Amino acid sequence: MNWQYAPAKESTEQIKLQKRYQHFINGEWTKPNSKKYFSSINPATEEVLAEVALGNAKDVDLAMQSAANAYNKVWKKMPAKERAKYIFRIARMMQERARELALIETLDGGKPIRESRDFDVPMAANHFFYYAGWADKLAYAFPNKNPKPIGVAAQIIPWNFPLLMAAWKIAPALACGNTVVLKPAETTPLTALVLAQIIQDCDLPPGVVNIITGDGDVGAEMVKHPLANKVAFTGSTEVGKSIQKALAGTNKKLSLELGGKAAHIVFDDAPINQAVEGIVNGIFFNQGHVCCAGSRLFVQESCAEEVIAKLKSRMQTLIVGDPLDKNTDIGAINSKAQLQKIKMYLQSGIDDGLEMFQCHTTLPSKGFYCQPTLFLGTAQSNRVVQEEIFGPVLCIQTFRTIEEVIEKANNIPYGLSAGVWTDKGAKIFNLTSKLRAGVVWANTYNKFDPASPFGGYKESGFGREGGLHGLMPYLNK
């Protein structure tokens, strides 16, 4: 029997998006100084979802002033356990509005509802819960160091996990006693603005969290603003470098979480069927819009044929399409610009003469979609292997010896994450100590937990998010 699952579309009837969203400054919805708005669209249908305030330098200044004011007059004086109560309250209210947040995340960003429902939103709430717990225990986290907040944190986040990245930034900053000016990405501002509503409903003192929207120029204004004591950025390595240049010579603290091009290594003694699943999860999770995506696959030559055959067959069962369908595995590419970038890389691979494999599924006619893609027989020197594609494209190489794979895995400017599949524990420990990556997953991939620090080596950035280490970028000690 040939069994195609009937459509199982999640209803959006119960959520109400506003026609227009303003900046959230000093606890109030504030019209943009520019009087201009930009559209946030649904990448699955190309329809406009809402109009969002376009920020400029004056808006940034207002937000920074209110954050500095709230820091000096309220937040830094408040007993830590009182701070914690607010953060717990935000976490609980996110859980209450989880369905709404998941739906908006999927509408605005194109990711499958299964992922926003089961991963993004619960994980974001968990980050608030986790850091709420630390707020009054900082002295125990860093004994004899007398940790103190830094002041105003300027935070700029990407479009791949909009709500989760906002949580990663805001939760530790607040727990450590800082106030925040946060800018969500231009293509995915909506869940951050719902989070602003939640923060308002939580009666957080005005100015402790300010959320302003706009393009890269707004981010640049935030970075150079004199009242920003700390800059936290997650996004591309290119922008990260320009931020670091802009901050050179200032006493602003900086943490960066940038690109990646992770090595995903499969040895012939691995649990092959689970490794194939891990490879799929590693590269196709969130359409490959993941900085730690396992985008360079290294397979030991003795099992390469089997792994690649199974990978191809597994890819045929992936359901690509409407992100709101509960059975969709791979949704829409986040924006037209990103789809063009991915297509440019696909062409580059083809021009290099690489063997390309794609599934035979038909893509929806409207919206931005990309077939899950393999490039086989790639070399370290191919552009598709060297550069971060940030899409559902996996480059496969084979290797023979362990020394060879370590050398190749590290032969990249990035160092965010890596994955290793083998049944032998000693091999895992050998590799984890030699791979230059901030996170190494063994016999699994893309596992996250609020208690576990995440961050990079080399051009993937510095500073950690999550866990006790995630407090450090927000404290002077």
Add this chain to the structure above:
Amino acid sequence: MAFDITKHTAVDQVGIEERVARFNTRSIKGESKSKVLKLALSMIDLTTLEGKDTDGKVKQLCQKAMHPFADMPDLPRVAAVCVYPNHVKTAKQALRGSNVKVASVATAFPSGNSLLAIKMEETKWAIEQGADEIDMVINRGAFLKGEYQKVHDEIASIQSLCNEVRLKVILETGELSSLDNVRKASEIAIHAGADFIKTSTGKINAAANMPVTLVMLETIKDHFIKTKKMVGMKPAGGISSAKQAIQYLVMLNETLGPDWLNPHWFRFGASSLANDIILQLGKEKFGSYYSKDYISID
């Protein structure tokens, strides 16, 4: 033929459980749901394996197998009726002309603790009585002791008696203690000539579950990739709701694909599952549930 256990493939339990969790997020609605519930009904081995079984009870079960629910005559019949050898003749007569198969347990079911000669004798007898399928148990004592060749050879000996009769090999996964062992036992059974591999006897508490079944399906798939030979799968025990059956079939669909989505290659060993499927199909058809009093208990 000697069985080479050194080639056994590793299984990662965490990975298996995550994959199962993924299958269980599939949302099966409307048309898809009715279609797959009917398929599930047609895959059931309706089972009674008790010391207190009577000829009367077996006959009732056979009636149910052929005509699951009088109110919905378009329902498919089940795949087989599964009984002890001493009831095979009765079942065979009751099912005459219906194409519902008679499966008989054998080989000192459920423990398998007897002499090979006795197990063979019992199997022969069940086949003589008219069994279309034999559900044998593996020798878990030998398996856990590491005597894999012995386990293999016993299965091969029973298989040599079967000819046209299809052989299902019960691994009793609840006693095997790890997924690695489930994989190993599956490889042994397939190598020894099993037509089906089956999870459980239903006689111990740890019966079929999805992780164990997934490991077995993957073994079948790997065997198919190597040899192009299909092997059937039968999870047994512990599957009592229609929802569970759908989850198993999603797993089957996405692991082995459409060729296995039929009663020739997949069975559910269950007694109460049929009634829940009837209830759910009734709901799909009429919009509300039947009272359970309308549905026969056999």
